[in-house]
Amino acid sequence: MEILTAEFFQRALTGGLLIGITAPLIGIFLVLRRLSMIGDTLAHVTIAGVALGFLIHANPIWVGLAFAVLASFAIEKLRKAYKAYAELSIAIIMSAGVALASLFFTLGIGYNTDVLFGSIYTLSREDLYIVGAVTLVVIAMVALFFKEFFLLTFEEDAAAVSGLPVKMLNLLITVLTALVISTAIKIVGALLVSALVTIPAACSLLIARSFKSSVLFSVIIAEIAVVIGLIMAGIWNLAPGATIVLLLIGMLIVILVGKKGLAA
Template structure:
């Protein structure tokens, strides 16, 4: 139990607890809108920003955030251009993100090891600045969701009806994309860009398997996120495992259990 008293582990728990609220929450909206892969796309674009941040000598997470926000605007623009093939926008932006990341990698051969922490997660290296960024993102996301919960509910389940009722659909689509970009940029140092999509989608999948209403699904998705992240960190700390991978495997285990419970209940 000595690890619980370690300062680096306490920072990891705080950062993990915060991101375990926002990532699953935004992931639920994305899954319900059939945009689950947007998380993976923005994560890859964020890594390109992180790589450029190392090249320019600026805070990598901030540069990753800029890239993710710009990419979110690009996805929304392409979605409008290809209305019948909306998923094409995600594929295009992801391709561009991977291409930029590969170029930046080759331009700075000396920073590859540092970038690895953003690819696979390095929650034990969170510092005060990282925690402030994660806390700020958490406050912004929760505030926006609470203020616009009715509009986001309508937009999530029937975008056409939302537009007919006079809701500024384009504005809210961009807002949701930007919030997702914020969450992903804050989360990549916790679980890594390669696993951040799992933190968005797996709790949502578990929640949809167990809940019977939208309100229930929001409560369950946050509870599941907290249990998985905090338990995963504790298990990884005790057994010296990769925190990001442990959290995701724990989520997969909970998903299997929840699907089994649903079959038994039916």
């Protein structure tokens, strides 16, 4: 249990708790808008940015974040170009991200599993400042535009007719998603980051009776998984990102079984 008092573990716990707020907070909007795969897309683009950061000896987190934000603009541009096939924008950007990541890795830095599976125990104070800043921005934007995001999520056409700046709001959600994904990669890894965005939302939608309660439940579920997952990983020397995600899947199974039992 000594690991629980170690400074690196406390930094990991702080970073995990912050991502446990932002990922499901954005995730609930993405899931309801059927854009769950955007998390995977931006994760792959962020990998490319991280790889380039190592290659040019720049801070990989900042470069990855810049790549993710640029990709969010590209996704919105392509969504406008393919209005009837909006999912094409996600597939195109993901392909570009995978190709660039592969190119940058082979050019100079080799294979880095931390990018794929996360390295939450290596979080520095600078990393925490970045995650903390992103958390404040996401909470502030969601609080400020909550009603607008709600209408955009369920009735985009009605939002446009009522005079809301739909293009700006769509872009804002995508950029916020890019910020969350790029900062979450070091915590749970590119291969698992989408799970932290979508699974808490999937759990909350099964038990919530209103949209506001679904947002609240998704954050609570993510935080429980982060805290218990990190403690389990620290005590039993498990992969922290994978432990958190498997706990989330376990919680989803329990909720599904519980609802089925109640229905019976």
